[in-house]
Amino acid sequence: METFNRVSDLRNWIQQRRSEGFTIGFIPTMGALHAGHLSLVEASIGNGDYTIVSIYVNPRQFNDPDDLQKYPRPIEEDIRLLVETGTSVLFLPDDNDIYPAGDSSSIDFDPGYVAEVMEGKFRQGHFKGMAEVVYRLLMIVQPDKLYMGQKDFQQLTIVRKLIHDFRLPVMLEMGQTVREPNGLAMSSRNVRLSEEARTKSAIIYSTLMESKRMFEEDDPIESIKEKALQALSLYEGFDPEYFEIVDGITFRDIQSRHDSQFVVALTAVKVEGIRLIDNMIWTRSE
Numbered sequence: 345m346e347t348f349n350r351v352s353d354l355r356n357w358i359q360q361r362r363s364e365g366f367t368i369g370f371i372p373t374m375g376a377l378h379a380g381h382l383s384l385v386e387a388s389i390g391n392g393d394y395t396i397v398s399i400y401v402n403p404r405q406f407n408d409p410d411d412l413q414k415y416p417r418p419i420e421e422d423i424r425l426l427v428e429t430g431t432s433v434l435f436l437p438d439d440n441d442i443y444p445a446g447d448s449s450s451i452d453f454d455p456g457y458v459a460e461v462m463e464g465k466f467r468q469g470h471f472k473g474m475a476e477v478v479y480r481l482l483m484i485v486q487p488d489k490l491y492m493g494q495k496d497f498q499q500l501t502i503v504r505k506l507i508h509d510f511r512l513p514v515m516l517e518m519g520q521t522v523r524e525p526n527g528l529a530m531s532s533r534n535v536r537l538s539e540e541a542r543t544k545s546a547i548i549y550s551t552l553m554e555s556k557r558m559f560e561e562d563d564p565i566e567s568i569k570e571k572a573l574q575a576l577s578l579y580e581g582f583d584p585e586y587f588e589i590v591d592g593i594t595f596r597d598i599q600s601r602h603d604s605q606f607v608v609a610l611t612a613v614k615v616e617g618i619r620l621i622d623n624m625i626w627t628r629s630e
């Protein structure tokens with residue numbers, strides 16, 4: 345695996361591969377890699393693409409300075425995992441490579457309603473910072489395919505709109521959420537949970553499953569949400585921020601399961617002060 349810190353070195357490498365006729369798959373990450381990230385790397389390699397992974401903890405998308413400061417950065421272990429998975433290139437920029445000195449500009453992009461609800465409401469400025477870094481990374485790497493996880497479903501929806509609005513020549517591929525054996529969605533932040541909280545956080549997945557069952561039995565949407573929020577606040581130290589059942593494209597609330605052919609349930613729960621998010625696609629007609 346090659347590691348590049350500078351944009352120009354990465355570009356030279358990409359240009360070389362392209363001139364040989366190869367395609368490029370790209371997985372942007374913030375590091376502290378786990379099986380969820382690696383499943384995206386594997387999908388890209390499986391598609392026969394040269395696979396570039398970036399690790400960059402983007403300060404502009406953190407609305408909480410404490411979260412930014414405490415974000416895990418086990419770079420040696422990350423490199424080991426990427427080599428083991430067969431990654432072609434690690435792009436490891438620093439702030440100045442992404443935001444050159446004196447460049448305080450930002451893209452003119454308004455995702456609209458899909459960025460105003462849920463994470464958009466609870467993490468002011470987060471999606472603006474996320475869209476900015478994804479745009480800048482896409483301009484640098486110019487991949488054929490961009491791989492992102494369903495785990496961050498709202499993020500993925502906003503990136504899809506970014507690609508659409510800016511007519512970016514890249515295909516977005518969604519990878520399924522990879523979970524711990526107890527159902528907890530893998531996340532770099534999970535390492536900050538106590539052992540007990542990590543075990544109890546299985547309640548997030550089981551609540552999504554139980555709510556799905558109620559949804560399939562046509563229980564009223566409001567009562568499903570209410571029961572879910574109750575279940576998610578059962579344990580001490582668990583503080584649910586939202587549990588929403590929406591149309592997976594518009595993110596508008598649905599009143600009954602017949603309102604949408606693409607229903608997604610999304611939730612965020614603060615556990616020991618750490619925000620955990622998860623979601624589940626409940627219906628999708630092709």
Ligand code: AMP
Nearest residue numbers: 373374380492493495496520521522530
């Ligand atoms: P992050 O490092 O948290 O910015 O995540 C980088 C990419 O990995 C994003 O596209 C995430 O959606 C994806 N990802 C994170 N956790 C998981 C997971 N448990 N399963 C699948 N993809 C994930």
